[in-house]
Amino acid sequence: MKHILLATTGGTIGSVVSEHTIDTVSGTGGTLLEQCRQQCASAQNSQFSLIEPMRLLSENLHPRVWETLIAAIEAQPMGQFDGIIVTHGTDTLAYTAAALGFYFHALNIPLLLVSSDYPLHDRRANGVGNFICAVEFIHQLGWAGVFVPYRNAGQVQQVHSGTRLACSLQLSSDFVSVQGNSLMQFDAGLFTPTVPQPAKNAYQPDNMPRLKAQFSARILMIKPYPGLNYAHFNLDNVDAVLHDLYHSGTACATQDWGAEASLAAFIQRCQARQMTVYLAPALYTADAYQSTRALMALGAVMVWNMSIEAAYVKLMLAYGNFSQEQDRRAFMERDVAGELVSVAALTS
Structure with missing residues (x-):
């Protein structure tokens, strides 16, 4: 029973x-x-x-x-x-x-x-x-x-x-x-x-802090599309931005159509407010598009090998549980619950 x-x-x-x-x-x-x-x-x-x-x-x-x-x-x-x-x-x-x-x-x-x-x-x-x-x-x-x-x-x-x-x-x-x-x-x-099974407790490192059920409501998620105007976004009640990407891990980096249409310019706007812009989803590879490298060079943080849904919720927990940026980054990079896709498995 x-x-x-x-x-x-x-x-x-x-x-x-x-x-x-x-x-x-x-x-x-x-x-x-x-x-x-x-x-x-x-x-x-x-x-x-x-x-x-x-x-x-x-x-x-x-x-x-x-x-x-x-x-x-x-x-x-x-x-x-x-x-x-x-x-x-x-x-x-x-x-x-x-x-x-x-x-x-x-x-x-x-x-x-x-x-x-x-x-x-x-x-x-x-x-x-x-x-x-x-x-x-x-x-x-x-x-x-x-x-x-x-x-x-x-x-x-x-x-x-x-x-x-x-x-x-x-x-x-x-x-x-x-x-x-x-x-x-x-x-x-x-x-x-249907896939190789992980070892039991593979995603539970000994030094993982106990999480509080606190999900920050101050994470702004943005979806890319042709003609997106970043001037429409008010950042007054935002702590961090998660920007969705096209399937190739890209978004509009050029300013050819004006700063209001450029994610690159938006990243600079966020940085002026000491606000981190995270990018997802993207699969880590040695080669990347010029637009992706340009965004990362401006300080955007790529959330590698994770779905956009998982990245959004994980960021909510990161900002709800940790006050220091290095602790948030460490949490985002850690494989907490099997959310990270294994690149080795994909390329083997």
Whole structure:
């Protein structure tokens, strides 16, 4: 018998459709368990403790929700549980997976985030299957860490590392890990690794300070696009900037179209305020584009080998936990929870 903490937070998996409107309702945790137990013997052989720290559609999520969720989980008798399942909406799933992945990097039991592409009463929904995968993961593997089981339409069930999950594909409910490499797949009741598995506790250095559940709300994230005008950004309540990059690790560095269209000029503007500009995502290689080198020469800090979602959440934790710039940089460079893609593995 496994004892599992189930924390429901709303989302599509906790919603119903009424008059063509999808919205959250209470009591969906019990509905989910009932459907799961009808199909899964391991669920029948599990004792679930239910909590509902909040109920919201995940597009309405604020970083303070993570703090509330973490506090609710830590208020439970953690030593009594074999695993934790958190139900969550899909819109901000990748961000919450990263937040919990970083914060609970030293957790000694599995924590899995379970979502659904449709409300549970819809026959197309993958929520029950995702939940069954989470239960089986706790029963069969029991790996410590934060994971996301999710089945894309018409595909085999995948299990993703929480700190490597990317946001869903455009005009789709499908999810992938960075570079399309999930951790493992689940098919016919069995788990099969899809990438080499890290050694247990590989991401938990002895000198890692204990993190506080403090996520700075003063990180500005900017997405590049042709014609982006940096003059639109007010930096009065910003401590740091995370600038998204095109797939080749680049953004507009030229001032040919005016300073207001140049990231290079914006970096100089931020530096005048002693504000660091971080760049992500980018894969570290010996060769880099001229535009990338120009931005780094101006003092921009590249966050190598990490998804934009993980980089954003990690920066929020860095600025929420550390006051010294060198401590923030050290935290950003450390592989805390398997978020860093191995360049050696990619080039071998």
